[in-house]
Amino acid sequence: MTAASQSHRYSDIPSSRRPASTGTNALAPIAIIGAGPAGLLLARFFERSRIAYTVFERDQGPEIRSGSGTLDVRPITGQLALKQAGLLDRFNALARHGVSTTIVDAQANVLLNAGGKEDKERPEIDRRDLQRLLQEAVPLDKVVWGSKVETVSRAADGVMTIHMADQTTLSGFRLVIGADGAWSKVRPLLTPAVPQYSGIVFYTTYVQPDDAGYPVADSLAQQGNYLAMSGTRKIFLHYLSDRSYFLSVGLDVAEGQSDKSSLQNGAVLWESLLKDKFQDWTPKLVDLVRQSDGAFRAWPLYNLPVEAVASQWTSVQGVTLVGDAAHLTVPTGDGVNNALFDSLELATQITEHGIDRLDDAVAEYEKPMLVRARAAIEKGHWTAEKLFGPGAPHSFFRAMGVDM
Structure with missing residues (x-):
């Protein structure tokens, strides 16, 4: 048997890459799959x-x-979760407060202005800045990098085993927490549901300050969010902390069509996928895409079905989920908030129950989490129809009671 195919227990992880025991209760280890925000x-x-x-x-x-x-x-x-973790002051130092959002049509006619200096309730932060903040809050030797999980299994005696893509296995964990996002390798233990394609793909890149299109992007978005919509077609700009803009182009395409x-x-990108769909848009907007020199990334949008956290969910001792692994949706503005709140709620239950009552802690966590998850997924499907569907943005405005 080769070393790669041998089964290793938790104690076989190099000491520099696993937590030290911190008392009798710390001898029963917990595995967290995924080093994203949750x-x-x-x-x-x-x-x-x-x-x-x-x-x-899985990242190296x-x-x-x-x-x-x-x-x-x-x-x-x-914000509540970050506050309880002692990170809110650091977050506020990085976040942008009073960010404006402008919604326009395909001809750049303004339909709605929202937010701005008076909106102090929803500060914005770059995803990469939040990720860096959280990485700096955790000893990085507690993260085993380059660990691509293939599956997770549970033995009859309740022992959890993590199977890596390189054929290595690690067993002995009493609780495995799936924080591994849309295509969670932990989720199949709890529900057979898989993400459903929404029909929408966003192609994303950055507009840098020295790019030819930057002056136009800056004049439109004015260091805020600028959302151009016409049915399923979208061109979005989001201002980032390094003065660049995150540019994303959305449209309805068949799953897997992009190469x-x-x-x-x-x-x-314009010639191969966008020209026919955006030919009636104002050049001021489409030139932002056509003149972009950087590579684009395809970002298809998925939702979990409601059944994933309702009729198809079966709680299993020794495993649970947080964040997108539990309640993946298209962007609704709630995703990272729900993920951070999940982590607060689960950590609170584990701390209160103690490491010797992990199953009770998970059971108490999952009761309200599954209610929140169902509401989140239902909102995701609603958003896919109203904001990303063929009637947008007016279908969204009508549903929100916005008088146009």
């Missing part, structure tokens, strides 16, 4: 409560991923 905030709470844990992350190191935009963090969910050759720059 997983790292959980680790932060466990660190402060001296609860032993290990985070497994703590470098911040590219291809991300902005997040608005809400007071009673995301890397069409994403190398804006001119190629």
Whole structure:
């Protein structure tokens, strides 16, 4: 048997890559799958409560991923979780307060202005800045980088085993927490549901201050959010902390239609996928795409079905989910807030119940989480129809009671 195919227990993880025991209760380890916001905030709470844990992350190191935009963090969910973790002051130092949002049509006619200096309730932060904040809040030797999880299994005696893509297995965990996002490898233990394609893909890139299109982007968005919509077609700009803009182009395409050759720059993307769909849009907007020199990234939008957290969910001792792993939706503004709040709620239950009553802690966490998850997924399907569907943005305005 080769070393890669041998089964290893928790104690076989190199000591530099696993938590030290912090008392009798810390001998039963917890595994967190995923070092995104939900997983790292959980680790932060466990660190402060001296609860032993290990985070497994598929990325090779703590470098911040590219291809991300902005997040608005809400007071009673995301901000509350950060406050309880002792991170709110650091968040406020990085966040932008009073960010404006402008919604326009395909000819750049303004339909709605919202937010602005008076809106102090929903500060925005770059996703990469939030990720960096959370990484800095957790000892990075508690994260096992380059750990691509293939599956997770549960033995008859309740012992959890993590199966890596390189054929390595780690067993002995009493609780495995799936914080591994849309395509969670932990989710199948709890529900057979899989993400459903919304029909919409966004192609994303950055407009840098020295790019030819930057003056136009800056004049339109004015260091805020600028959302151009006509049915399923979208061109969005989001201002980032380094003065660049996150540019995303959305449209309805068949699943898997994009290939890397069409994403190398804006001119190629325009000719291969966008020209026929955006030919009636004002040049001021489409030139932002056509003149982009950087590569684009395809971001297809998915929702979990409501049944995932309703009729198809079966609680299993030794495993649970947080964030998108539990309640994936298209962007609604709630995703990271729900994820951070999940982590607060789960960490609170584990701290209160203690490591010897993990199953009771998870049961108490899942009761309200599944209610929240159902509401989140239902909102995701509503948003897919009203904001990303063929009637947008007017279908969204009507549903929200906005008088146009």
